[in-house]
Amino acid sequence: MSLYFKGEEQTLDDILRAREIRVNNQHYLLDKYGSTVVSYKLNIPGPVKYNSLVKQIYDEGLLVFKQKINEYPIHMLYEKEFIKNSGPEYLAVFDISAALIKELTTSIEENHPLGRLYDFDVLDAKGRQISREDLGISPRKCLLCDNNAFACGRSRAHGVNELIDKIESMAIDYFQLMR
Template sequence: MSQGLDTFHTVLRAREDRARRQHELLNQLNLPLISATVVAPGPNKSTALYRDVLDVAQQTLREVFSSPPWKVVHEEAYHSPAGPEAFFVISGSSASDIKNAVVQLEETHPIGRLWDLDVILPDMTILSRQQFGLPPRRCLVCDNEALGCARSRAHTLSQLKDKIKSLFELYRKERHM
């Protein structure tokens, strides 16, 4: 098996493991779950930079969802071949309110565009931006619709990685990290 195909299958297995763990938590706790991952283009999704980006996402989610009416009932994180990921099970509010809050974080936090914060219901339904009448996510490089740029491969892997790195470095510099 070629290296690229092997990497693809490894990432696919890691994503299947993620979905299985989400399903277990949702069945167990019967509350909305936030699945936090990182926008990680390319085959190598498990880098120190991506782990640092997720660490900031986790810290931010903890801060937001530890204030009333919300409560973090369960939190866990992994660093898998599919990239770093964290799960937050939240009580105290509707899934719609949780979705609105995570969209706000994705759009207003200095590195929120590097996060993919999905809200998943106990029946495994993922709440989408479209369901809430919200615009699609924007491309990191050109600010067009991200899905269109991804499908057409409008930007090189190098351009995407450089943009992610520069956004995070600017964030670190501004926070004196």
Template sequence: MYSGPKVTLEQVLDNRERRANRQREWAEAHSLPLISFTINMVGEVKLNQISRTAFSQGYQAIVQACSTHNIEMVSLEKYSSDCGAELLISAGNIEPDALKRVMVEIEDTHSLGRLFDIDILDSQCVSLSRDTYGLPRRKCFVCGNEAKICARSRAHPLPALIDKMSEMINDCN
């Protein structure tokens, strides 16, 4: 489940910069809020069966939520590289703060939501944070503590994280 091409930190950082450039280009081109979706994949293998399955589930959940909430998907594009899969959607007829709340609901309620990283950017390409809206911070999928604290302190060994992610994927199927 975890096999695939290994990537370096430099590749991940370069990919992050390419994503930020695409986001800026989309914000300029569409002048609409953006949904930017990736998978929180630990380790040096970012494109594998875990991330592919999680991305597919997240993509379906986002499209379904847009349909349910009558959010117009003005433009949609998927990208894939050794650094993982990505989705960009320009969202029409909804305010960025309302869009953020819809996407947080997916992250907080979907069985794989903790693996999802759904960012909302306003039409000026400014990322909207949970803190701005008084929304709860993301929880660690291993222990339930605040995810950023566990990540920074490397509280859990990589094999434990991968095992937990595999378990989540298996439970979802």
């Protein structure tokens, strides 16, 4: 098993509770601001959703996102981070089109060496999630093969340990190069 993926294991109830809280927070922000909402978290399989390596990966994704946002005249109305054992999360509200934000986040997911681990959800002012397909972008590919990531996940084509090993390897390679 993994050298770095140790931490407090989360149950299905823990994950579902975190998801429910995230959705409630998104709806609250939509009601309050009536503008584009971004929700960022990581795609981490298995029961351990938070540890020092996960936090390092998450922090890198958030840094890249904020740098990308700062390249444009985009006004942020709200932002907040939630660091918890079910996984770190970030919520923000912007006064710009959801499609533009989705293009930016998809670019990060597609082009950053750790981008496959980043999960940016973008909701428009009406609460509709903007999909990659809405922008004419193909679905995400699996971390381990060239198949559709959703299909691989649903069919459990790859074991959790195999996926964790890949994530660990990607992160170690990336952060060693950054030194």
